[in-house]
Amino acid sequence: MSNFDEAAAFASAHEIPWPRDPAADPSRWGVHHGDPPPFNRLRGPVHVRGGVSGVIRVRGAEVFSWGEPDRADQTYSVAKTYLALLAGMAQARGLLVVGERVSDRLPGIGFDSDHNRAITWEHLLTQTSEWQGECFGMPDQVEHFRRVSHDPKPPEGKKGERRALRAPGTYWEYNDVRINQLSLALLHLFRQPLPEVFLENVLRPLGGGTDFRWEGYEDSWVEIDGRRMQSVPGGTHWGGGVSISARDQARIGQLLLDGGVHQGREIIPREWVKRMRTPCETARFYGFLTWLNVDGRMFADASRASGFMFGAGGHTVWIEPEREAVVVVRWLDGAHSAGFVQLVSRALAG
Structure with missing residues (x-):
């Protein structure tokens, strides 16, 4: 035995x-x-x-x-970690620098607003980006106030209620819409x-x-x-x-x-x-x-x-x-x- x-x-x-x-x-x-x-x-x-x-x-x-x-x-959401591995591969290939702003390398895919322009790859990878927008029709607000098992924060509001956004990098929130936006950005980096x-x-x-x-x-x-590709979610x-x-x-x-x-x-x-x-x-x-x-x-x-x-x-x-x-x-x-x-x-x- x-x-x-x-x-x-x-x-x-x-x-x-x-x-x-x-x-x-x-x-x-x-x-x-x-x-x-x-x-x-x-x-x-x-x-x-x-x-x-x-x-x-x-x-x-x-x-x-x-x-x-x-x-x-x-x-x-085990797949989220796989996105982090892909991001590491992208940095090794010179496709990203973890501390740089996403908007500097990928204009036109949702990081160009005054609020989103400050978001770095590190913010996305640590779920502190506070990215605001819609990713394939899903607004970030859907995941506002989301609670997950190992999040130590006390409940602050009802899931899906709009909350005031913080500066990128200053607030942690488990947000699958933002994860999907990271995946879309990585797709644009690899172009595969x-x-x-x-x-x-x-x-x-x-x-x-x-x-x-x-x-x-x-x-x-x-x-x-010229190639049609499917962006995949991180979960x-x-x-x-x-x-x-x-x-x-x-x-x-x-x-x-x-x-x-x-x-x-x-x-x-x-x-x-x-x-x-x-x-x-x-x-x-x-x-x-x-x-x-x-x-x-x-x-x-x-x-x-x-x-x-x-x-x-x-x-x-x-x-x-x-x-x-x-x-x-x-x-x-x-x-x-x-x-x-x-x-x-x-x-x-x-």
């Missing part, structure tokens, strides 16, 4: 209470229902999911898995569909990519250099987003644990990976589209060096440097995530 059996059994006994088939009971599936109308609808494809599954790697090797670790399921860039430059070099897809909305198409809030296996999620987690290097090849610059897990000044629990456990508030049983990718529906990728471990769990009810982390921590400690 493996030391991780208890954690896997615990996770499997506490599956997220969403139907596995989105069509079976649509009102109990997803997170879009909490949005103000007419924005409380799906705009991209969704598909049937599997049950609870997971993968655990220690010192670079997979030591445990359960469920269907090779099944590609939609992964919600982001799913192609990610598959060719990250997943395939890691030995993954089977059944991977990253889908956009029905109306999120743009034309660049599955309104459908679409990344479908990926737990094993591939673990491969990406291992890449971050190893400082962006795989088999001696630097896939993402080491300095960029370091920046991803550096707390931002406005929200010390957040880096570059990565959650941080710097004060132990997120999970008391994880080290203070831990980083996390989270997605609605119970998706967690936990990078635990002190134990040289990567832990992936999918479709776990978030109310029981602390119990799962505790059991895995105990098993890792031996």
